[in-house]
Amino acid sequence: MGIPKKPAVLPQGDPIEAIAQEIVKADKGGRAYASHFRRLARIKDFASRAELVAWLAGLSDKDIDSLAKQLQKVEGRPRPHFTAAMKLARSLAQREAEEASMPAEFPEALRWAMSRAGMGVDKLAREVGLSGSTIRGWLKGRNRPTSKERIERIEEALGLSPGALTSRVRRWEVKDTGVYKEGATGRLAEIGSTFLRLAAQARYGKPVADLSPEERAALRGELLALWGRRSERQIRTKIAKETPFSLPFDRWPDGVKEGWKKYEMWAGSEQGSQKAVEASLKMGSIPRRRVRQATLSMRRGEVEKFLGYLVQERGFSLEDLSLDLLGDYDLVWGYLNWRWKRFEGSGVAQVTRSDEKFLDAILHLIRKGFIKGDLERFRELRRVVGHHKVENPGYHNVEPLLEEENPLDWVRRGIAFMLEDLASRVGDLLDPSLEGKSRHEKGEVAALYRDALIWWAMSIHPLRARHWYGARIDWEGLDRLDQRGNLYRDPEGRYHLLYRPEEFKNQHSAVFRHQRDRPLLFPLDEDLPPFEMAVGGVHYRLNSLMDTYLRVVHPLLAQVQGDRNILFPGLYSPKALHKMFKRRSPYVLALPGVPRGLRPFGPHSMRHIVATTAVKRTKSLEHAANLLLDSIQMVQHHYARFLPEDRYRASLVALHGRSK
Template sequence: MSISDEHVANIQNWLEHLILQHRKLPCIQGSCDYRMVAQETGVPESYFEPGTPHRELIDEQIIRLGLIELSTVNWLQEISISNQKGIPTYHELKLYGRSYFLSTGLAPSSINSYYSTLKQFMQACELSDESSTEPHLGSEFQSSLSELKIINGNPPVVARLRRWHGFQLFLIKDQSLPMKFADALSFLIGISEKNQTSIAGETGISIRSLKKWVSGRCQPSDLRKVRQLELALDTAPGVLTQRLFTSRLEHKPLFHIPEEWWPEGWDKRSNKYKRLAVIKQLSDSAFKSETYDFKRLFDKALATVENQFRKNNYNERLKLLINMPYHFKIQNWPNRLVSEWHILRKYKTDPDSFANEDRSSAWSSTTADIIQDKLEGFYGYLCLPCDSANLYQSGRNMRSCDLTMSWLSFSNVVKDYLDFRKSRSGKYNTGTVLFIETIVSLLRSGTGWIYQSPELKSNLPQKQQDSIDLLGGWEKHCDINREGLIKSLKILKSRNQIGYTREPFFPISPILDLESPLSPIMNALKFYARELQQTEKKNSKSVPAYAAKWRNLLLLSMLVRLPLRSKHWRIMSYREDNTGTLSRDSKGDWQLTLPFNDFKNHRNKKIFVDRNGEKAIVLSFNEQPLKPLVPLLELYLRDYWPTIVGGSERLFPSHSGKELTTMSLGDMVRAWTREYLSERSLRGCGIAGVLPFSIHAFRDILATHVIKTTGSIELAADLLLDSPEIVAKHYARFLPEDRLKRVFQELTIFGGDKS
């Protein structure tokens, strides 16, 4: 059966379409589904029978383009040896040889030379297609080589014949190879000349994991390690891989799950890979559990996979947007705009004085930096061309010399910018709210900076100046546009169009529901400390990675006692001249000195009150709650801090001796909570329903613990150095039933003793 040019074109076009659309190759149990290929290419299914040119073409292209993760297609499943002894004939050798050589990575253009060599070998030995490959290509292969004249002085011929000999041995071996992955692995190790230790050393797989795979207690999750085993055991690529995949499907079949459990739109055909991803999340024991428990585990696995696909889509969109920036950095702003911004920044950030007595509120330097970043986006949008076909790069086509703070007073311009942001991110977010609220405060009558700066009107083009005059002047213009922005914000909130991030207490809700929220964290820290002591080895103190674990232990032990923000931990310093954040007092006791200015709400004079001219909080390690940490602190400073400090003076530096960034510090804490507190923990101290969380969640846990154990929001506010109103609103999740429970425990009239 020859292959027509039309069929070749159909197959090539279909493969190119798969790649361009980022689609997966249709597969059944890890092998190409030729029935689906036939339907999608328009080529009759009979043309894809084993040994046909169409089948050979599609197999070559699949492997060449890397469209299938497994290095073999269907040929392993279709091997059928005619005689009962399992010895293949030369016809069977030819039938499966092409697929075998392709799966081993042999170039398709070289395969014809292998068939020519085999043909010469058969002619020299006077063999036909129906002849058995024993003994000439089997047990007496070496003697056959020495007798044949065709190989004299021709090493390539010998090499090809040796590969045919290897394929013959593989076919014989595969007939007796069990189909279960564990049994097949055990069989291959048994007939090889290697033991498990040597195989583990050769492949880089731990001997413990290898023993578990052989016994069937667990299966490998990394296909690369399975391929390394195939190489070490001198078997064809895909032999173990295929059995692993088949075994997984047998243990976790898709048809065990009711169809109505799957989300709408997750049909079997187009979402098979999503379904398999959910199955992979479920353990073997889950399929043996009761229906109620299995449904709960299934829903949990489904949510994990959906979040992962959502995250992947978000990352793809993010990569796309990163390649299309639009922010107009302040370094490139025209002088007039820079001057206006510096005046505004000075007005909002300077200490209270007669020069800014009319302002409604002040900004911290951090807030000013955030506003500056928002303005760089706003002015970048104004400068984008208005006729761009790309919506992600379409703006108002303004010249940079026309940019001024006055444009913030036009509600239609501001709303167009926020719509532009929505087209890029897919939603209005908390940044939208922040930007509108900032402009509303700047336009506020009497106290807003823009409202109090009518000279800004002269920086606008004449057309806009005339429209302001028609409205009744600058102040009227500011009032009207302010009301328009307030109305738009109310509409967005009433229609729930603001895409907020997940509820901040969601990852730690099971901890907050406990009678003593701090208890599991303290227990996890004790477990972590014991683990570090048990794993300590000779010279491990000089290993940065090990020293960093002790850094983490000290930081977390302090964090659970002092709910400071990320900034404090990053900039906390220690100097030998006793001038750092950590120092010794006149008695030689350790102490922490925390300047007021390092706190986010340092302007709150009710909380941060000067005493004797000192604008800092001093906490002694000779008092609770830091007193128990003195031995750990001194051990860290003596044995581990010198290993990682480098040229830095930070008490908690990075591995390389630099200051930790907000992201790296958050990732460190999140990694620890994942390993020792979350439901994903393998340490035995995880809590069901808890997800990895970062530094700020410790504030909420500690505040909730104080309120639950003392019943006082005021004490929690004192601990967080915040106002009771803020604590009650944002941090403390003191549930109403906890209040009732505490009251009922005090009452004895209902029977029972007072507990």
């Protein structure tokens, strides 16, 4: 039986075709040699590229001559250049086999390649047109390469296969971007550098240093435009900070302090506590419902501003101050007018929701008997201010995203980009390689792993910021529902975020009325698309990443931060969580085609993105309310504008179904 003939044109992905493509790149006459090398498919089969490379590397000249005779027998005529093509393929395979022992990290790999080629720093620098100090900095790990083209020149000079070194550069450095030259400092400059690095990779597939002048100018122009946008709230805040007037609580006269503390104890004491009983007996009344601590803090802040105005603008002494001044209609009216005049000619609204909240606080104090005042006049003022106030026009930083058909899809793409960046540094996300990394690099990688995990989980479960920065682990009770922590592992090994009703700011609302003391579980593993994500062709599940995080990453973070009972070490406060979100936002901002005008955003914006997507996709406010664990009224106030125009018809279809 003769040897079966095979076509010379091979499918993409065939092991022989893969080597043929490398021959094309490796030699000036590569196309001709590659054509002859493809004839190997007529006499040999290979299951994988690795099998072919190992076989080629072990061939002798005698073996190659024997293959040439075998091919001549099959084709009926000699192929003079087949032998040369096979020897070229053998040299490439031997080089690849040798490079398999190259260290994984770039500094060690570069040192290995220089030693193998017998080339020192100065000679290599002359060969590729770089300074010796630059190469020494890479070898010592002090800095990272900025240009892929430069490393490709080094690969050629050291006789390496394409990608041998570039594939080991986990992250390209960004230098001389012009970010600092534009006057940006601190976190803004850090975000700018991150944006340029990620945008260059996502949109052009190369480091910033390799961009053309036009490409660099386009990205920097986009960055400067992003910094130049200011919301009405930001403009108002800037104007307000120019003339600070608040009187801090610790500077209040003792009598005013005591009066306010009594109010806070009466209004804010926990239901069922001794303090609540004592405060109600002293005041002779029972609060209708407990006022949240956040609301009390906001009201105290408004009173601090009012008292500060009296001292700085009206000439009151500290001894003249009292809470009863809040009930003086003329003083309050003068204060509001003074506030409004500060914004004349600024292009922003003068009367806003904050004025309404200030009057709400006064009305509450009058109704409960803490201060004296003309209730009817203040009610009328509140009604008029409420009518003329201007609502904040949208959610400034993410408003362009909310106008998209599926805002959450952009966030998920950004998370995938974040995970791809992480995988480029550690390899397999379920078995991250941290060997050879400095302490600083390990800290960077661990923080990125933690942050990507939070972003992914929050894109599914849009909980409030406090549920993330305040989350704890009860290691001993991890497998029990009656634990003290916020992470639960069920009998099947699936993780759930766990929170009790009292850990929600609206715990006394109708949303939690039937929950009683049972904890709420938020799964990290469900048979639904959001719980799985493809990263570089590998599919990862959120639950698996959480397991790896607890085993490998969390101990590193806890070692640095010093508290292993915190679920996300390093994120201990609202400010820290907000800073993290702003720092990671460029993974979304850098995506190709992302809506223009999007700015770095905080964790609360994630709730807006999820809720808006829910309203648009389900055409239902109730689904958004369920996801946010909030009332229909709140959701209607914020998100009704995103309901489709045909929502009436959509409800008819949902109720009655479509015709068959």
